[in-house]
Amino acid sequence: MPDPAALPDMVLAAACNAQEILANNLARSPMVQAGVPLHVEWNAPSAAIAYNRALDATTAPIIVFAHQDVYFPQGWDRLLAARLAALTAQDPDWALFGAFGVGLDGAHIGPVWSSSLGMIVGRVPMAPLPVQSFDEMVIILRRASGLRFDEGLPGWHMYGTDIVAQARAAGRAAYAGALPCIHNDRYHGALGPDYVACYQAMQRKWATALPLRTPITKISRSGLHLRRDLWQARKSAAFRQGMAVGADTNPEDFARRCGWMDLTASA
Incomplete structure (x- = not known):
């Protein structure tokens, strides 16, 4: 069994387009x-292209793909080591692990702080739980799985669902566990045409595996769930904007409020 006290041989990888956001969040994380x-891909045309470039440019066996607006509190790397030791004991052939995912039963598994929602989201699992999709904020990939991101998937949405579907199609599993972190994301308004394009691409690619639940919507053959969720997003825009907390707040302040200033004792 791996030593839970030993830090994993890992690299952080991020697709970035804003130096200030990166400096104020991910690059500010104590472990960085x-x-x-920290390997950064700047201004890539899609998430899949950026992340595959990062895979090709690095050699660490564990790659932590994270958004530029994510902050990992003190001790997160040691907590990750403990979580991966437990996961490896449970499933030595695991492929993916994440901080926030959608379980096979549709439950949201976390916990993470979301500034755009102004709250902690996701239930706290007692052990790693299998998932059918990830929120893309943090995706941990085991290089030995051989997985790569599909560069045929356009833009910046649903690649967290696609990579999990790839793993499951190959007979591997993806899991989420308790990895508290800060997603210092800005308020998101209505879902745009780029989101619709990703949804339709997933409909075509995984037609025989539908339905699939993402953290935002349900990918179905009919697409009725997308139309409903687009309408609900427009209807709730003002309410959701009122919930959001300014992303200009230092992420340490959010970590302090959540009780996550130092996760070392949780490892």
């Missing part, structure tokens, strides 16, 4: 300041 490598 302490020397965990």
